[in-house]
Amino acid sequence: MRTETPPTVRLEDYRPSDHLIDRVELDVRLDPHDTRVTARLAIRPNPAGRPGAALVLDGDDLRLVALDLDGEPLAPAAFRVAPSALTLPEPPQRPFTLTIETRLDPTANTKLMGLYRSNGVYCTQCEADGFRRITYFLDRPDVLAVYTTRIEADAAQAPILLGNGNNIESGRIEGTDRHFSVWHDPHPKPAYLFALVGGRLDRMTAPFTTMEGRAVELAVYVEPGKAERAAYALDAVARSMKWDEEVFGRAYDLDVFNVVAVSDFNMGAMENKGLNIFNDKYVLASPETATDADYAAIEAIIAHEYFHNWSGNRVTCRDWFQLCLKEGLTVFRDQEFSSDMRSRDVHRIGEVRTLRARQFPEDAGPLAHPVRPKQYAEINNFYTATVYEKGAEIVRMLRTLIGDTAFRAGMDRYFTDNDGTAATVEDFLCAFETESGRDLADFAEWYERPGTPRVSVSGAYDASQKTYRLDFRQTRPGAGADAPPVVIPVRLGLIGEAGPLDGATSPQVEDGVFVLDRPEASLTFENVTAAPVPSLFRGFSAPVRVDMAMADADRLTLLRHDTDGFNRWEAAQRVAARLTTGALRGEDTGAGAEAFAAALGAFLDERALADPAFAALVLALPSESDLADEIGIDIDPDAIFSARRALRVRLGAALGPRLRALRDALAEPAGTTFSPDAASAGRRALRNAALDLIAVADPAEGTALAGAQIASATNMTDRLAGLSTLALLPGEPRESALAAFAELYADEPLVLDKWFAIQAMIPEDGTVERVRRLQTHPAFAMTNPNRVRSLVGSFALANPTQFNRADGAGFALVAESVLALDRTNPQVAARLMTAFGPWRRLEPGRRAAADAALRRILATPGLSRDVADIAGRSLGDSLTV
Numbered sequence: 001m002r003t004e005t006p007p008t009v010r011l012e013d014y015r016p017s018d019h020l021i022d023r024v025e026l027d028v029r030l031d032p033h034d035t036r037v038t039a040r041l042a043i044r045p046n047p048a049g050r051p052g053a054a055l056v057l058d059g060d061d062l063r064l065v066a067l068d069l070d071g072e073p074l075a076p077a078a079f080r081v082a083p084s085a086l087t088l089p090e091p092p093q094r095p096f097t098l099t100i101e102t103r104l105d106p107t108a109n110t111k112l113m114g115l116y117r118s119n120g121v122y123c124t125q126c127e128a129d130g131f132r133r134i135t136y137f138l139d140r141p142d143v144l145a146v147y148t149t150r151i152e153a154d155a156a157q158a159p160i161l162l163g164n165g166n167n168i169e170s171g172r173i174e175g176t177d178r179h180f181s182v183w184h185d186p187h188p189k190p191a192y193l194f195a196l197v198g199g200r201l202d203r204m205t206a207p208f209t210t211m212e213g214r215a216v217e218l219a220v221y222v223e224p225g226k227a228e229r230a231a232y233a234l235d236a237v238a239r240s241m242k243w244d245e246e247v248f249g250r251a252y253d254l255d256v257f258n259v260v261a262v263s264d265f266n267m268g269a270m271e272n273k274g275l276n277i278f279n280d281k282y283v284l285a286s287p288e289t290a291t292d293a294d295y296a297a298i299e300a301i302i303a304h305e306y307f308h309n310w311s312g313n314r315v316t317c318r319d320w321f322q323l324c325l326k327e328g329l330t331v332f333r334d335q336e337f338s339s340d341m342r343s344r345d346v347h348r349i350g351e352v353r354t355l356r357a358r359q360f361p362e363d364a365g366p367l368a369h370p371v372r373p374k375q376y377a378e379i380n381n382f383y384t385a386t387v388y389e390k391g392a393e394i395v396r397m398l399r400t401l402i403g404d405t406a407f408r409a410g411m412d413r414y415f416t417d418n419d420g421t422a423a424t425v426e427d428f429l430c431a432f433e434t435e436s437g438r439d440l441a442d443f444a445e446w447y448e449r450p451g452t453p454r455v456s457v458s459g460a461y462d463a464s465q466k467t468y469r470l471d472f473r474q475t476r477p478g479a480g481a482d483a484p485p486v487v488i489p490v491r492l493g494l495i496g497e498a499g500p501l502d503g504a505t506s507p508q509v510e511d512g513v514f515v516l517d518r519p520e521a522s523l524t525f526e527n528v529t530a531a532p533v534p535s536l537f538r539g540f541s542a543p544v545r546v547d548m549a550m551a552d553a554d555r556l557t558l559l560r561h562d563t564d565g566f567n568r569w570e571a572a573q574r575v576a577a578r579l580t581t582g583a584l585r586g587e588d589t590g591a592g593a594e595a596f597a598a599a600l601g602a603f604l605d606e607r608a609l610a611d612p613a614f615a616a617l618v619l620a621l622p623s624e625s626d627l628a629d630e631i632g633i634d635i636d637p638d639a640i641f642s643a644r645r646a647l648r649v650r651l652g653a654a655l656g657p658r659l660r661a662l663r664d665a666l667a668e669p670a671g672t673t674f675s676p677d678a679a680s681a682g683r684r685a686l687r688n689a690a691l692d693l694i695a696v697a698d699p700a701e702g703t704a705l706a707g708a709q710i711a712s713a714t715n716m717t718d719r720l721a722g723l724s725t726l727a728l729l730p731g732e733p734r735e736s737a738l739a740a741f742a743e744l745y746a747d748e749p750l751v752l753d754k755w756f757a758i759q760a761m762i763p764e765d766g767t768v769e770r771v772r773r774l775q776t777h778p779a780f781a782m783t784n785p786n787r788v789r790s791l792v793g794s795f796a797l798a799n800p801t802q803f804n805r806a807d808g809a810g811f812a813l814v815a816e817s818v819l820a821l822d823r824t825n826p827q828v829a830a831r832l833m834t835a836f837g838p839w840r841r842l843e844p845g846r847r848a849a850a851d852a853a854l855r856r857i858l859a860t861p862g863l864s865r866d867v868a869d870i871a872g873r874s875l876g877d878s879l880t881v
Ligand SMILES: [Zn+2]
Pocket: 304, 308, 326, 327, 330
């Protein structure tokens, strides 16, 4: 454990490495407790570095066994060694070879960073700085080397040995039980992309031929006996490769592409060159164990990691401040892929829901930071919604501003000009400036400051002139008073009582987009034949909050007539949010709720069967956290829960007959084979959204319907939907259904995760005790990140009333779990802590309870740097900023 105050790393302090490493030859002799790593490093002074500088190689918890320079043992006076660094004060001023031997205990590595053993499988995780836990190295992304890796292990324990690149040699070691495999990766890469795997694994393979004619073997490796569950992931790899060729002109560049699923993994997946390592949750799928949402997530994450082969691996980041360069861009690319594979509108709504649920609160709280942070104490805490999701929105805005053709040309130029190097945000924008001829200096401001811009809009119709004027004003909470305006693309149109007002035009609107690049601006539409309703920020064209006073009736006109799918959905969300917040302020919202129900009824009659996935999203009202975010201050989660529930009860009652008819119409005929495709998933989604609303309005009917659905379900989507509905209805049927589910899936850890999560999200007083009880369940283990996230994470992040309990019992539960986990896996513990992010916006009583829990965590001796950093920043403590 580290207890010292961590040093702060600053972007402005960046300077090139004083040394470069051109080639790395690794020899890794795997053993559960005594793994030996020999690294031969071809080092030379960097012409861009400081002449004569000391060579300081990074380490973390390392034990040095031997050290040679050009084949000769180094005299003790010529170097200094500690677990955290190996220093040569006076290294040769010429190219030389350093050979370093270290020994590791992969079994004892519970941090799951570096080389570790998970369920008998050796694997690695090196991003952001795990490679320094394997050998001493210049562990920074701008040091790129060509790697050759020899892996050796007991042949029975680890019959499969995998490394980066292509396999060039393998064989038995005479007279022993051991074998070896040598892998060579011809593409220079930073150490964070290094990986190896050794273990007993089954595999499923498929051939792929790239557009350049290269024959590639695709393979997915999983736990023995589960190979058939890899089929969907394998197919997603092939579809991703094809899509990146067609849409971005990027082909794969090795002879094999391997994906390995492991059960203990700190994150979703990792894009190591040619050897992606995945949390098994994002690989394994069968109709009996995976939901439609799981299938969609597998497709998206497989694509994301594959797309990194160009956006991240071939062109990497100069330093970790540029993390958005690979993550924001790659999220944008995987979102585009999923939109092409599924429904674009439905996918866009999902992206925005995620952004609003995770990034907006982050940007409004104590953990807010720019998309390109200026400083950090622990880089592992910056793999955030801001870097990923807001980073992706910036790329999307860039495309909106310069158009599809210049955007594609700019991407080509970025990849070509920076291939094999470590780039910056400036390099990225430069490629688009060159191709579009547009100055992007003002646009770059999006990367520099935290805070979600707010755009206030007002409209005025002049019937005599047939003109409609819109006034825009932008502000940036959290960005500082001196912050210049940002460039905001506003995609917009006008809608009338009977449909789009296509004849209305404005010289300031080009291809449907108005660019708001000043603090205040106006635009005027001409030839507006009737009083219009503006449809603003179509497709969510910028990650901003929009304030515009608009009558519910006008919003319902958008729900009915807008040609933009996102804004039709948004209109219903806005009305529901206004009704809920109005009720919280004590307004009588009865008539409004009635009109809303009538509009939803008409919408369902018109479109539900034509586009069930979209209809399901319209029926899902803003979440409790969306509403909390909207209210902003003095939040009382119990009051929000009750007001939201009351609206749902009214809608469920008013729409009941329609919802029952929809359930019947959407039921699959007996004997239908399960398919995870978007259309089938959409029908299931609407059917289950209908069940949810029926149940909230009529618990007895809901209990019966959910029970019947659980009993007759032929796939996990429907079974889990039934169980989720039942989980909200207290009583014996719920408890026996939960018990039966646990028994049925006792041997399926990933399904038990769903069972843990459902119970952790029950919005009732008994849930804290239930979670404590479940923490002692035989299937729960603090050593497995998926179990922790499903139980404690779901409670902390997806149960607003119970996590934020007025008596502080929810905060105490999470604080205790964080402290227990911090001893073994600080990275996952720190992620749990982010649930405290919005604490300052709670009402005073809860705020005091959260403050006390955070202070208790921060005062705990021996706290990891990861958790201390989040706790300190959450409290606004300058100590660890
Ligand atoms: Zn990524």
